[in-house]
Amino acid sequence: MKLLRRRWIQCILTVLAGVLLLDLVFPPRPALPYSTVVTASDSTIIHAFLSRDDKWRMYAETDEITPVLRDAILFKEDKYFFYHPGINPISLVRAMGRNLLTGRRTSGASTITMQVVRLLEPRERTYSNKLIELARALQLELHLSKAEILQLYLNLLPYGSNIEGIKSASILYFGKLPKLLSLAELTTLTIIPNRPSSLRLGLRNERVKQERNRWLRQFLDRGTFSAAAIADAIAEPLTAHRRAAPQQMPHLALRLLREHRQTPVIHTTIQPSVQAAAEQLVQNYVNRVRAYNIHNAAVLIVDNQTMSVLAYVGSADFHNVFDGGQVDGVRAVRSPGSTLKPLLYGLAFDAGLITPKSKLNDVPTNFGGYEPENYDRRFNGPVTAEFALANSLNVPAVKLLRDIGTPIMVSTMQKAGFATVRQQAKDLGLSMILGGCGVTLEELTTLFTGFANGGRVKALNYVQQGRKLQGTAVPVLTSEAAFLVTNTLTQITRPDLPNNFDNSYHLPRIAWKTGTSYGRRDAWSIGYNQRFTIGVWVGNFSGVGVPELSGANTATPLLFQLFNALDYNSPRGWFRPPTGGPDARLAMRQICPDSGEVPGDSCAARATDYYIMGVSANWRCVHQKIVFTDLAGRMSYCAHCLPEQGAVRRSYPNLAPELIAYYTVKRIPYVAIPTHNPACERLFGTGADQKPLITSPNDGSEYFIDPKSPTEIQLACQAANDVQAVYWYLNDRLIRKATPAEGVFIKPKPGVLKISCVDDRGRHSDIRIVVKVE
Ligand SMILES: [Zn+2]
Ligand SMILES: [Zn+2]
Numbered sequence: 001m002k003l004l005r006r007r008w009i010q011c012i013l014t015v016l017a018g019v020l021l022l023d024l025v026f027p028p029r030p031a032l033p034y035s036t037v038v039t040a041s042d043s044t045i046i047h048a049f050l051s052r053d054d055k056w057r058m059y060a061e062t063d064e065i066t067p068v069l070r071d072a073i074l075f076k077e078d079k080y081f082f083y084h085p086g087i088n089p090i091s092l093v094r095a096m097g098r099n100l101l102t103g104r105r106t107s108g109a110s111t112i113t114m115q116v117v118r119l120l121e122p123r124e125r126t127y128s129n130k131l132i133e134l135a136r137a138l139q140l141e142l143h144l145s146k147a148e149i150l151q152l153y154l155n156l157l158p159y160g161s162n163i164e165g166i167k168s169a170s171i172l173y174f175g176k177l178p179k180l181l182s183l184a185e186l187t188t189l190t191i192i193p194n195r196p197s198s199l200r201l202g203l204r205n206e207r208v209k210q211e212r213n214r215w216l217r218q219f220l221d222r223g224t225f226s227a228a229a230i231a232d233a234i235a236e237p238l239t240a241h242r243r244a245a246p247q248q249m250p251h252l253a254l255r256l257l258r259e260h261r262q263t264p265v266i267h268t269t270i271q272p273s274v275q276a277a278a279e280q281l282v283q284n285y286v287n288r289v290r291a292y293n294i295h296n297a298a299v300l301i302v303d304n305q306t307m308s309v310l311a312y313v314g315s316a317d318f319h320n321v322f323d324g325g326q327v328d329g330v331r332a333v334r335s336p337g338s339t340l341k342p343l344l345y346g347l348a349f350d351a352g353l354i355t356p357k358s359k360l361n362d363v364p365t366n367f368g369g370y371e372p373e374n375y376d377r378r379f380n381g382p383v384t385a386e387f388a389l390a391n392s393l394n395v396p397a398v399k400l401l402r403d404i405g406t407p408i409m410v411s412t413m414q415k416a417g418f419a420t421v422r423q424q425a426k427d428l429g430l431s432m433i434l435g436g437c438g439v440t441l442e443e444l445t446t447l448f449t450g451f452a453n454g455g456r457v458k459a460l461n462y463v464q465q466g467r468k469l470q471g472t473a474v475p476v477l478t479s480e481a482a483f484l485v486t487n488t489l490t491q492i493t494r495p496d497l498p499n500n501f502d503n504s505y506h507l508p509r510i511a512w513k514t515g516t517s518y519g520r521r522d523a524w525s526i527g528y529n530q531r532f533t534i535g536v537w538v539g540n541f542s543g544v545g546v547p548e549l550s551g552a553n554t555a556t557p558l559l560f561q562l563f564n565a566l567d568y569n570s571p572r573g574w575f576r577p578p579t580g581g582p583d584a585r586l587a588m589r590q591i592c593p594d595s596g597e598v599p600g601d602s603c604a605a606r607a608t609d610y611y612i613m614g615v616s617a618n619w620r621c622v623h624q625k626i627v628f629t630d631l632a633g634r635m636s637y638c639a640h641c642l643p644e645q646g647a648v649r650r651s652y653p654n655l656a657p658e659l660i661a662y663y664t665v666k667r668i669p670y671v672a673i674p675t676h677n678p679a680c681e682r683l684f685g686t687g688a689d690q691k692p693l694i695t696s697p698n699d700g701s702e703y704f705i706d707p708k709s710p711t712e713i714q715l716a717c718q719a720a721n722d723v724q725a726v727y728w729y730l731n732d733r734l735i736r737k738a739t740p741a742e743g744v745f746i747k748p749k750p751g752v753l754k755i756s757c758v759d760d761r762g763r764h765s766d767i768r769i770v771v772k773v774e
Contacts, residue, residue: 371735696715
């Protein structure tokens with residue numbers, strides 16, 4: 001007896017030493033690779049991927065293991081699970097005795113812990129392996145809590161084929177999460193793993209049901225569940241069948257799979273109802289515009305407060321290979337068209353360059369060889385900054401970018417997370433504001449959330465996370481500038497309402513900006529109210545341009561539909577100007593409507609406008625200029641030639657030279673300052689009226705050109721020496737602004753060519769030449 005006890009002690013010590021040694025040499029395998037599961041905000045499964053070893057092995061989280069599930073599985077497999085150290089000595093001894101008596105090896109006495117060991121590391125059934133498994137079971141108990149071991153067990157249970165774990169089985173056979181299983185369904189799933197090949201769900205449901213009900217009756221005998229619950233469960237039909245794994249939102253799912261390799265369950269912020277509505281609207285919309293050869297669209301919907309992405313539509317149909325459905329339109333790099341203009345105007349408000357009613361000249365302008373035109377190829381003359389932004393005029397935008405500087409615009413965009421612009425930074429010029437750079441729908445949508453959030457941009461959240469982990473806000477605009485941008489983008493008297501816009505549309509209350517890229521390849525419309533920002537892109541992934549495509553007519557209708565579906569009659573109020581507080585810098589002031597500047601002595605009219613205190617320029621308006629003329633007002637004097645008598649002081653519009661040139665060419669009447677006194681010694685006129693004289697080419701001459709290598713023709717003029725700049729026009733189209741002495745070269749096309757030269761006082765002359773093919 002003494003000997004036996006010593007042997008027992010020896011045995012236990014050996015096992016313990018073995019466990020410790022094993023633990024050092026062979027640490028326990030934490031788990032097998034899981035199938036990545038992507039869930040929506042309500043924890044429904046959006047998408048599931050096979051594990052690296054091609055199994056459906058979905059990870060059930062602790063809160064998915066309900067008490068009912070736990071009780072059922074423990075009752076069936078291991079009643080003393082919470083009381084033994086991984087091995088159950090009593091049943092072990094009992095099994096050993098049985099083996100000795102019968103001379104057969106039976107596989108009783110396996111605790112859940114030991115089963116987990118075998119599921120993690122399958123071994124042949126030998127006595128020595130059994131010992132290893134015992135040691136491993138003790139080891140596992142050292143490392144993991146009971147709850148973790150049970151969780152691991154439920155996640156590894158075999159269900160036949162390549163299905164492992166209660167969650168995979170629940171999803172793939174019952175189409176629901178384990179939490180939602182009935183007692184009958186749950187019991188079914190606890191009996192399959194013992195005989196996964198003979199109890200095939202879906203194929204032998206009748207047999208499975210018999211076995212299920214046998215266990216349910218046992219539950220009743222032992223009082224595990226109430227009689228009523230068992231009766232219901234026994235009556236429940238078994239309809240399990242193998243289903244396809246959820247494969248929704250493939251663009252986002254694939255993206256998150258790459259970004260979160262080690263996460264078995266990726267909890268996204270996607271709201272299934274919003275996502276479903278967005279997908280439906282995109283699909284219907286693309287079906288409608290397909291007639292115009294427009295095949296794709298992408299949509300991103302963001303909650304402004306949490307920065308959570310609520311819907312993500314990468315393309316109209318992922319599975320449509322003809323239209324490149326697998327391309328993710330949310331992340332594809334495209335040309336932004338005019339969609340960056342609001343940021344530029346915001347920067348200009350913050351730089352003090354403009355206020356909403358500042359006047360900007362929309363006239364043909366040459367920016368060192370770059371001559372932007374408007375979308376409709378027309379110019380509007382002097383316009384307010386808010387008109388220029390709401391109407392997306394190009395020349396004022398390029399001028400503002402020149403004044404602010406491309407590097408400021410680029411660095412602000414970098415701060416706001418524009419990755420391609422960061423790479424392109426060195427190569428970007430003024431054309432970037434008209435679309436000459438690369439952006440994604442995701443970047444643009446993020447930028448616009450900044451306008452809704454007082455000028456502060458935060459990274460988007462795709463994955464649910466604690467408050468602490470939320471991205472830091474990067475200020476790109478002040479709250480004042482952001483409000484002025486919003487206020488401008490809310491105006492509805494604008495040309496980028498859809499053409500067919502009528503009463504059948506409900507116009508949502510949003511601020512929005514459209515964009516159309518060069519060659520009509522991309523239609524954009526990004527809009528926001530206080531709650532949501534929605535980005536819409538419509539076009540072809542092939543990059544094919546379509547004449548009918550435009551931000552206003554192609555993207556905006558979809559944007560409106562999305563807002564109306566999502567936030568019809570938004571309960572939240574509208575953006576309020578950040579005025580009134582002690583630190584408020586936004587205020588109203590009186591201005592002269594001719595310039596948008598503080599009224600000067602000769603400004604009669606008054607209007608009010610927002611301005612940012614201490615920031616907005618405080619210039620006095622000089623829209624009028626005082627000039628001394630003769631009594632008839634036909635001749636002007638300077639300080640040198642001002643006669644002592646017979647001169648009068650008059651006020652004339654103080655027009656910018658490019659505006660004068662534009663009025664002259666367009667034959668728009670304006671009040672000009674009279675010609676300067678021809679007798680004045682300060683000036684040497686070129687003629688009686690001192691208009692520029694075109695000296696090359698000769699009026700009425702004929703030129704012969706070789707169309708393959710057309711020769712250049714030089715344009716030259718003589719201008720009065722009070723002239724700083726001349727404007728050259730071909731057939732009434734501005735081609736260059738130059739100094740009077742500068743040689744300008746053109747490559748003419750065959751035909752009659754009208755050449756005009758306008759000086760900065762509006763004096764001009766025209767000639768005509770004929771260009772013929774050699
Ligand atoms: Zn004025
Ligand atoms: Zn003079």
